[in-house]
Amino acid sequence: MAQVFPRAANDFARASLIVGGLVAASVLGTLVFVFPRSSYVTRQKEARAQPVPFYHLHHVGGMGIDCRYCHTSVDKSAVAGIPPTKTCMNCHSEIFKESPTLEPVRASWREGTSIEWVKVHDLPDFVYFNHSAHVNKGVGCTSCHGPVDKMAFVWQEQSLLMEWCLECHRAPERQLRPKSEVYSVQWQPPSNQLELGRKLMLAYDVRPQVTCSTCHR
Amino acid sequence: MSQERVPAIPVSFEGVRRAGGGRRRYWKSLDELADTPAFLEFLHREFPEQASMFGDPKGRREFMTLMGASLALAGLTACTKQPEETILPYVRQPEQLVPGRPLYFATATGHDGYARGILVESHEGRPTKVEGNPDHPASLGGSDVFGQAHVLGLCDPDRSKAVLYLGQQRTWGDFRAALREPLRKQQAKGGSGLRFLTGRNTSPTLAALMRGLLADFPSAKWASWEPASRDNARAGAVLAFGEPVEPQYRFDRADVILSLEADFVSGHPASLRLVREFAARRKPTGEKPQMNRAYVVEGSPSSSGASADHRLALRSSEIEGFARALAAELGVAVRGGVAHDWVAPVARDLKRAGSRALVIVGESQPPAVHAIGHAINEALGAASSTVSYTAPAESAPGVEAKSLAALVAEMRQGTVELLVILGSNPMYAAPADLEIAAALDEVPFRVHHGLANDETAARCHWHLPASHPLESWGDLRAADGTASIVQPLIAPLYHTLSDLELLAAFREGEQKGHAIVRAHWAGELGGDFETRWNRALHDGVVAGTAFEVKAARVKLGAWANAPLKPEPDGGLEIAFRTDPCVFDGRFANLGWLQELPKPLTKITWDNVALVSPRTAAELGGVAVEQTASGHVTDLAELSLGGRSVVAPLWVLPGHADGAVTVHLGYGRSRAGRVGSGVGFNAYALRTSDAPWASGGLRVRKTGGRARIACTQDHWTIEATPHEQAAERHLVRAVTLAEFAKDPHAIQKLGHEPQPGLSMFPPFEYKGHAWGMTVDMSSCVGCNACVTACQAENNIPVVGKDQVGRGREMQWIRVDRYYEGPPESPETYHQPVLCMHCEKAPCEVVCPVAATVHSEEGLNDMVYNRCVGTRYCSNNCPYKVRRFNFFLYQDWETPSFKILRNPEVTVRSRGVMEKCTYCVQRISRARIDAKNQGRDMRDGDVVTACEAACPAQAIVFGDVNDPESRVSKLKAGERNYGLLTELQTKPRTTYLGAVRNPNPEISGTPGEKRHHG
DSSP states (O other): OOOSSOTHHHHHHHHHHHHHHHHHHHHHHIIIIIGGGSHHHHOBTOOOOOSSOOOHIIIIIITOOOHHHHOTTTTTSSSOOOOOHHHHHHHHTTSSTTOGGGHHHHHHHHHTOOOOEEOSSOOOTTOOOOHHHHHTTTBOHHHHHOOGGGOSSOOBOSOOOHHHHHHHHHOGGGTBOOGGGTTOSSOOOOTTHHHHHHHHHHHTTOOOOOOHHHHOO | OOSSSSOSSSSOOHHHHHTOTTOOOEESOHHHHHTOHHHHHHHHOSSHHHHHGGGSHHHHHHHHHHHHHHHHHHHHHTTOOOOOOEEOOOSSOOTTOOTTSOEEEEEEEEETTEEEEEEEEEETTEEEEEEEOTTSTTTTTOOOHHHHTHHHHHHOTTBOOSEEETTEEEOHHHHHHHHHHHHHHHHHTTTTTEEEEESOOOOHHHHHHHHHHHHHSTTOEEEEOOSSOOHHHHHHHHHHHSSOOEEEEOGGGOSEEEEESOOTTTSSTTHHHHHHHHHHTSOOOSSSOOOOEEEEEESSOOHHHHHSSEEEEOOGGGHHHHHHHHHHHTTOOOOOOOOOTTHHHHHHHHHHHGGGEEEEEOTTSOHHHHHHHHHHHHHHTOBTTTEEEEOOSOSSOSOHHHHHHHHHHHHHHTOOOEEEEESOOHHHHSOGGGOHHHHHHTOSEEEEEESBOOHHHHTSSEEEEBOOGGGSOEEEEOTTSOEEEEOOSSOOSSSOBOHHHHHHHHHHSOOOHHHHHHHHHHHHHOSSHHHHHHHHHHHSSOTTOSOOOBOOOOOOOHHHHOOOOOOOSSSEEEEEEOBTTTBTTTTTTOHHHHTSOOTTTOEESOOOEEEOHHHHHHTTOOOOEEETTEEEEEEEEEEETTEEEEEEEEEOTTOOTTEEEEESSOOBSSSOTTTBTOSOOGGGGOBTTBSSEEEEEEEEEEEEEEEEEEOTTTTOOOOOSHHHHHHHOSSOEEEHHHHHHOTTHHHHTSOOOOTTOOSSOOOOOSSOOEEEEEETTTOOOOOHHHHHHHHHTTOOOOOHHHHHTTOOOOSOEEEEEEESOTTSOEEEEEEEOOOOOTTOHHHHHOTTOOEEEOTTSOEEEOTTTOOOOOHHHHTOTTOOOEEOSSOOSOOSOHHHHTTSOTTSOOOOTTOEEOOOSSHHHHHHHHHHHHHTTSOOOTTSOOOHHHHHOTTOOEEEEETTOTTSHHHHHHTSTTEEOTTGGGTOOOSEEEEOEEEOOOTTSTTOHHHHHHHO
């Protein structure tokens, strides 16, 4: 019986073993190292629909409302605070009071039931992040939350992976800004950011911990 | 019962004798003394049963299969996304509330009727943790296990949620409609068939409401009754002074304290304050060391006896003779004394102290002994110095037992037509001789109002669910009269009413609790009410409500000469005591308290019949077998006056001979999922004329065996044979005389390791370095720290079976050590928690870096990294790590979800955990300080155990700050570490115990050591 495969098929078979191994390794590597960091898992940059089409783009970018008008506890507490319906009604009992898009807000106010906002920045439950510790030390809102003034529906600007946290905890000078600029959405890091950052680290006594129990307990 | 015939102790205690020659030997259990194989098993292997599973080839194969599967599944979990979560903000955010920051509100818990001031931590409206209120005279900032479990009581899933009529669900409207007719009938006849039964009441508002009701129904009657009766104390005061005054003790002024069966550590309305004052005088320092001295004479070992310098074990009935002899010795005209070696030296000591001496008598002693106690205090000049007298705080200070007996008699005669029971459970706890079940059935309309659908609820036509004190308005008085407003932390979880709201409804229709309490106090506080009311709510006490001191003179009466009650011949004596964990049974459904090892026996989930080693031998020996899944002991039938119960026997060193102690609070049939069917019901033997002790008990071993979950040998620090144990000096105790002679006596008991022996470079701490000291001299072993830790750190309850296998999860254990012969040992308590070692053996063995050293010297535990190898636990010489063998935490029950501390991760199965030094509190304090632009100060971080400790025996702080309290204590002469020869450099250190024995009494520790 004639040979089905030519001699070269042997080399081909050997090569395919090596190539196949490499392919398998890269698939595995992707699964282990790339996939968990992908935006598919982290949901980075994915704008999330909300029960009320609240646009930061309009309220912050357009009207220039300060972050703290709504997120009142950001400098006092671990959580920045999602505003109570009352805060919405401060204005919307006067303006756009007939608008159908605001009906869920009025319903909440009428019936005393909370609006169910979708959580965009959702850390795992074993992570204890504290907003006040950051904004009182010169870490600006936009450093983590991105250009909120340009977002219609808010998305998560950063990956929120632990490596991202540690990047800054190990070298905070790259992210610090003067306390007066913490809530500014226009602030851009100057060209001498590292120099400024080091100066601010001393001035604000910034000594971030990189111990596990800083965030996990 | 001749005592010569029987061996002194049931097992061989060669060890005790061997360790003579001047060196003290500390032991935790009779098994340890006897070196039983089971004890050694627990010593060498942390979890004996689990460890042996791998010897079995089939188990091994199964293990590999499971491991393979779980590895594959664990890999896949990385591919999941987090489920989407929503945020529900307030509609109108309450004023002062900052989301994410807890608020604290002052209120009070009623323990046995008397107020204990508490501060409750509230997270967005959910009460999660209780602390003592420093401004409250009965707390001074300390708390106890019952106070700590208050929040669990609120979230108990078995709480009653609906109105029931004959077990069928009804509405409040139905009840009101049903009540209308019987109530109208009572109105017509002045309420001659209307009766109320409550627990002991100190609430001024409730008393006022009751007075109003009794005015509307002039022939109605109100009985108040509590199983933990204080009738003897009241009757004793009437004997001595002619009126039922309440003695107010001042331990801070007392140099010498004699307790005649008074358990001031846990059995007194002002316990927390008494412990604070007692302990404050038991912390001697090197320069001119001074201490108080305490004698405790008691039959059943109590925490007070364990903390005393001298403890004399006498049967309850023998104490009267001792008291009479002592009084006579001190020149009080009292007859009927029984001679005892201790009388003369104790009398001399009391006399020397004079007005700085104090005699305190326990509730379990008959009225005459209370009167004798008052007479001795007066003779010593203690009255108005260490003790003063005020009116009692109860609104109906009568003889409670009589009040209940009269009510039951009326019920039996059929004259009671409408019975309202408020917050009382007589079906379970009433004296057995009253036979209350039959009497209850004679009442045509029975209403029960309470937190649970309990034994009494089941016997009543109507059961009305009560609001928990954390859900309702009210008020209470402390034993010194100080009133506190009880304010709610949360709206009622279910459709419930408070007792005040229910009583108000009898008169004026529906009223809110807030309005009722406010209206009452508006009358009391008068001018500028709003300010004073707000101040009272803020402070947790109504200013100026403490009772005025009364002048009281002892009048000797017939009691001074009264002959002693003849002891019933034959049989043993039985002593009834409230349980140190579930009290009179009302806390039986609280898992934290059921699983709390009892201070002396270290038994969980059970009550037992306690006997002394000698009595056990007389009963033919008690065979306690220690197995890998718990102790197994003999069952015995206890018979008293024709009634009997079957109880497990347990040998307790230091118990009085010829007596049996049983604890109340167990054997409940309708407590709930946790407490029903646990233990035996000792109330079945208790009669109204002998509530605390009785003679004539017969004990007969049934031949049956019972499994008991006792933790006394769990987590034993390895040190065998015993000569080495002595070398290790885990417990160090000296006498005051030795300490005065050589301030370094404690440190000399061990040998400090040479520094610099470690192969690893030392850590550097630029900022803070946390550390703790635990003072063994002032620790009274009350367990408050254990429960506080459980509440603060979301520690699960594992159940009796798991505890028996050595898997209890509490992060703090209080090791109870004995020293001396089992008949009359000395007792020491040593709370053991994570040592946060500088060179932690656990850190170096973790393969996944789940336990690591922090920048501030904490030994961090990272739950999300832990894969459960348990290497860390195997390598921990202190055995302080706890492993979640199963999913112990209840993740499903809705009411438990509001209970959790949101600052602490709720752990799952397969994860190691241990004390974190309350790292969440450190974080909060650090961030708060930084936000205020300052450094952390000493006292900013208070751990949960430190905050709870009524004795202030635990001090936490920064050891890098030489001015901190903890640094000063660690620099003191009493400071020592456990197992420091292992070079672990523990951050938790101990302050050695100092006892202050009277050299005139033979058998004192000093004596024993000198004469070898």
